[in-house]
Structures are given as C-alpha cells and as structure tokens.
Amino acid sequence: MKTKIFIIGAGPYGVSIANALHGKKIPFAIAGKTFSLWYEHTLDTMSIRSDWHSSEIYEPNDKYNVRDFVYNNYTQEEAKKIMSYQLPIDVFRKYLRFVESDVNYKVIPQHVVKLSKNGDAFISELENGDKIESEVVIIANGIEAHKYLPESLLKINSPDLIHTWNVHKYTDWKNKNVLVIGAGQSAGEAVVHLYEQNNVTWLTRNPPFFFSEPLNLPTPIFKLALKLSPFFYFFPYWARKKFTRIFVKPAITPNLKEKLMSDKVIRIIDDADNLGLELNGEKFYSKKLNKTFDGVVASTGYKIDINNLKFADAQLLNSIKSEDNFPVLDFDFQTSVKNLFIVGALSEPHYGPAQKFIMGTGHAAVRIARWAEKNFRQ
Ligand SMILES: Cc1cc2nc3c(=O)[nH]c(=O)nc-3n(C[C@H](O)[C@H](O)[C@H](O)COP(=O)(O)OP(=O)(O)OC[C@H]3O[C@@H](n4cnc5c(N)ncnc54)[C@H](O)[C@@H]3O)c2cc1C
Structure with a gap:
C-alpha cells in the first residue's frame, strides 16, 4: 500500500x-x-x-x-x-x-x-x-x-511482577501479600485498588506528595493557556528544562490520601534497588525487609x-x-x-x-x- x-x-x-x-x-x-x-x-x-x-x-x-x-x-x-x-x-x-x-x-x-x-x-x-x-x-x-523497571527488578522473571501498564492482570488478586513500588498516581490507584482484599506494602523513595491541579477552570482561561503553550518552543533551553521539571515530580490526587495513609497499608520509604528482592520459588523475598510477597506491582513509570x-x-x-x-x-x-x-x-x-x-x-x-x-x- x-x-x-x-x-x-x-x-x-x-x-x-x-x-x-x-x-x-x-x-x-x-x-x-x-x-x-x-x-x-x-x-x-x-x-x-x-x-x-x-x-x-x-x-x-x-x-x-x-x-x-x-x-x-x-x-x-x-x-x-x-x-x-x-x-x-x-x-x-x-x-x-x-x-x-x-x-x-x-x-x-x-x-x-x-x-x-x-x-x-x-x-x-x-x-x-x-x-x-x-x-x-x-x-x-x-x-x-x-516502560521503566528498576535494575533489580529487570532480572526477575515472574508473571506476578507486573508493571502498571499491564494493570488489568492483577485485578483479581485476593488475600495476597503485595508489594507496590512507586509514588505516582498509578501507584496510589494500585494500592487503593488492592488494599481491601490484600495485605499491601507500599514502597516509595520519598514520602508521597498529594496534589491536584485546579480542575474545571473557566473555559476562556483554559483556551488561553492552550493557545499560548506552543510559544514554549521559543523559550531558552534552560527555561524549558526548569519548567518541565515542575511536572516531573510524582504526585497523587488528594482524594486517595485517606485510604493510602490508613493503617491497612504498610508504608516504607526506600529505593526498590535496596530491597535485595529475589525469587524464592514462586514468591518474592526481600532480604532487607525479611518479608515474602506473592506479587509485586511496579508503578515505576x-x-x-x-x-x-x-x-x-x-x-x-x-x-x-x-x-x-x-x-x-x-x-x-x-x-x-x-x-x-x-x-x-x-x-x-x-x-x-x-x-x-x-x-x-x-x-x-x-x-x-x-x-x-x-x-x-x-
Ligand atoms: C495510567 C495513565 C493515566 C493517564 N491519565 C491521563 C489523564 O488523565 N489525562 C491526560 O491528559 N493524560 C493522561 N495520561 C498520559 C497519556 O499518555 C496521554 O494523555 C495520551 O494518552 C497520550 O496519547 P498518545 O497518542 O501519545 O499515546 P497513547 O494513548 O499511549 O497511544 C499510543 C498509540 O500508539 C499505538 N502504538 C504503539 N506502538 C505502536 C507501533 N509500534 N505501531 C503502531 N502503533 C503503535 C498504540 O496501539 C496506541 O494506539 C495517562 C497515562 C497513563 C499511563
């Protein structure tokens, strides 16, 4: 053709x-x-x-x-x-x-x-x-x-290690020990989706940041912002880089905060690569946490x-x-x-x-x- x-x-x-x-x-x-x-x-x-x-x-x-x-x-x-x-x-x-x-x-x-x-x-x-x-x-x-996976997860080959891109595959997990890794919206949604029927451990590198852009601004303001945004192209390189970085920080919408910060979720601040995660039969074992998980959700972006x-x-x-x-x-x-x-x-x-x-x-x-x-x- x-x-x-x-x-x-x-x-x-x-x-x-x-x-x-x-x-x-x-x-x-x-x-x-x-x-x-x-x-x-x-x-x-x-x-x-x-x-x-x-x-x-x-x-x-x-x-x-x-x-x-x-x-x-x-x-x-x-x-x-x-x-x-x-x-x-x-x-x-x-x-x-x-x-x-x-x-x-x-x-x-x-x-x-x-x-x-x-x-x-x-x-x-x-x-x-x-x-x-x-x-x-x-x-x-x-x-x-x-799709990105941290170094230590790349070498693990298991159907129960799931990147959030393949999100539909863990929707029926029940009574499992699950490790969710990541501090962005996908991680927040994964924890909220899983925490009532599973034991969820949530690992983030930094404490979670809850933020939502102002929603439903008046139409003329939106239209103006959209009209102006192509001019970003003409900003100097350093200004473009600085501005872009503001949007890189992982954030979770505040409506999930109560569930995510509840006692039902075990929260750990660390880097996934420090956990020493490895396969032990069909399960995942972390040397550092001395814990075994049935599944790992990598919300690693x-x-x-x-x-x-x-x-x-x-x-x-x-x-x-x-x-x-x-x-x-x-x-x-x-x-x-x-x-x-x-x-x-x-x-x-x-x-x-x-x-x-x-x-x-x-x-x-x-x-x-x-x-x-x-x-x-x-
Ligand atoms: C979980 C999640 C939630 C998000 N929520 C929002 C949101 O609320 N609002 C928002 O604005 N953005 C959101 N985003 C960002 C989102 O990526 C973009 O908004 C938008 O979908 C990007 O559009 P796209 O067309 O570039 O890519 P996609 O929507 O990813 O579409 C890619 C297309 O390319 C096709 N494709 C891939 N590889 C090939 C290939 N080799 N050959 C041919 N076709 C191929 C796919 O089949 C698909 O049709 C979200 C992203 C994720 C992952």
Whole structure:
C-alpha cells in the first residue's frame, strides 16, 4: 500500500492528527490499537486526571467536545454531576468509543514492527507482514515503549511482577501479600485498588506528595493557556528544562490520601534497588525487609528516550539528531530526518509538558496539518 502520510499510533495524538489531515483532505493512513491505553491499560475504577477541557480529541469543527458529548448522552442531572469533577473512566471510554465510531476513516489495527527508509520513501512493516510506503511518517506511538523497571527488578522473571501498564492482570488478586513500588498516581490507584482484599506494602523513595491541579477552570482561561503553550518552543533551553521539571515530580490526587495513609497499608520509604528482592520459588523475598510477597506491582513509570523506538531501523534512528535522548524537532514537530515527525511525550523538551497529555494534541494536529497542506496541496 502507498500513501502520502502514514501515522504510527492511534491514541489521542494519532487520531487528532488524522482528524486534522482528513479535514484538509490530505491522503493518509493510520495504524495502531485505537485508544488502547484508555481501554486496556487504565483501571476500571479510576477517574481521568486531566480536566475535561484538556481531554478532548481534536477535530477541526470541535465535533468531539466533551461537554456536548456528556450532555447529549446523560440526563441533565447526571451530566451536571459528571462535569463537576474528574471524568470517571467509563464516561471517558464511552466518549472515545463515540469518537472511534464517528471518524470517517479506517484505522489499521496493527502495530508497526519495522520502519526504514528506501531512498526518499519510508517503509513501515506491520505485524501481519503488510508494508506501507509513504512520503511522510508521523510517530505517535505513546509511552508503552518507554516502560521503566528498576535494575533489580529487570532480572526477575515472574508473571506476578507486573508493571502498571499491564494493570488489568492483577485485578483479581485476593488475600495476597503485595508489594507496590512507586509514588505516582498509578501507584496510589494500585494500592487503593488492592488494599481491601490484600495485605499491601507500599514502597516509595520519598514520602508521597498529594496534589491536584485546579480542575474545571473557566473555559476562556483554559483556551488561553492552550493557545499560548506552543510559544514554549521559543523559550531558552534552560527555561524549558526548569519548567518541565515542575511536572516531573510524582504526585497523587488528594482524594486517595485517606485510604493510602490508613493503617491497612504498610508504608516504607526506600529505593526498590535496596530491597535485595529475589525469587524464592514462586514468591518474592526481600532480604532487607525479611518479608515474602506473592506479587509485586511496579508503578515505576516511564523513561522517555528516543532509543526506545525499537521498531525504527538502527540506521534511521541514528540519523535522527537528538539532545539528552530526545529528538531535536522544528516548530512543525519535524525531526532532522526530512518528512519524519515525532509527537507526544518525546516532543516535550521542545514543545512543553502539554505534549505529555491529551491537552497537547490540538497543537500537534494543527501544526502538522498546516505543514502538510503547504507541502501536499492537491
Ligand atoms: C495510567 C495513565 C493515566 C493517564 N491519565 C491521563 C489523564 O488523565 N489525562 C491526560 O491528559 N493524560 C493522561 N495520561 C498520559 C497519556 O499518555 C496521554 O494523555 C495520551 O494518552 C497520550 O496519547 P498518545 O497518542 O501519545 O499515546 P497513547 O494513548 O499511549 O497511544 C499510543 C498509540 O500508539 C499505538 N502504538 C504503539 N506502538 C505502536 C507501533 N509500534 N505501531 C503502531 N502503533 C503503535 C498504540 O496501539 C496506541 O494506539 C495517562 C497515562 C497513563 C499511563
């Protein structure tokens, strides 16, 4: 198959960019498991953390406005309640299913296993062996490839050592001794999800920090913040780094505090690599704690690094100019390899923290569609 633009990834970024290209009638193809993070890698009991204004899939005519969706699909009373706080995950999933069924193009439900260049063309090979030739590639593959495990856990091979990305697999644990590692929202949610039916030990490097961004700010303030955020690109490098660091500190929403700090949870402050954790039969034994665990939940997050794009062939990867393991991007999200674009978390140092969240999808989609219109107007 041949196309002008090929989008790798069908999360909020890939789909928003596809909507923008579709709006400008620019030929493209898109592959990935649509909204897989939200359907398969988040707990059924959670609420989404971002404000609804900043959790919308971009569409040039604002067709996927969350507020309209909620008021059209729930009673007035339910809608008011839903919109007054963080969106429950089942509401957000219903919204994403609506977007998925409404878009006027097909997503190829396959991952790319190899990306290479042949002259000026990009060749993307899918899981089923099909190949897609394109003039442009947009990498929007999200954070899965960047899952991080501490050194000491890397050498343990057990189905009961689970990274929170694979969260659905421990939902039926009962009467187990569980070790949860990490101080971010995923760790907090894991502890709360498990603590009533299991004995939970919660390990954090520092005392947990409870914080929630102000939610449901007036729409004009949000719209202004979104309009201004692309200018982050023009800040000096030191200022961008300093600002980005504020968003790196792990935090947990205060609504989980009471449960997390209750007597039912054993809290330990230490580094996972100091526990001397090893497999003893099917269980995990920590020399330092002198304790045995049936399961370990590693809520140890993601380390974003361009070298984690393993599907890109080595020659192509090496030719992308990078700084501190992040790709250098121009104002249109283009890498130093002509016609190769990268969006999402890998663009954060250039484009700001918004790019790690759904709120950044609008900028990426608008910039790339404008670039494409200039270069591929038919
Ligand atoms: C547990 C959790 C909760 C979060 N909560 C929030 C929140 O409340 N609000 C918020 O704004 N952000 C939240 N985030 C951040 C989240 O990563 C982003 O908001 C958003 O989902 C990023 O969109 P994306 O399109 O870059 O990636 P993703 O949503 O991860 O989508 C990636 C897409 O790429 C596809 N893909 C992956 N590899 C390949 C490949 N090799 N070939 C083809 N396709 C591929 C996947 O199938 C998927 O379709 C959360 C993240 C996590 C992990």
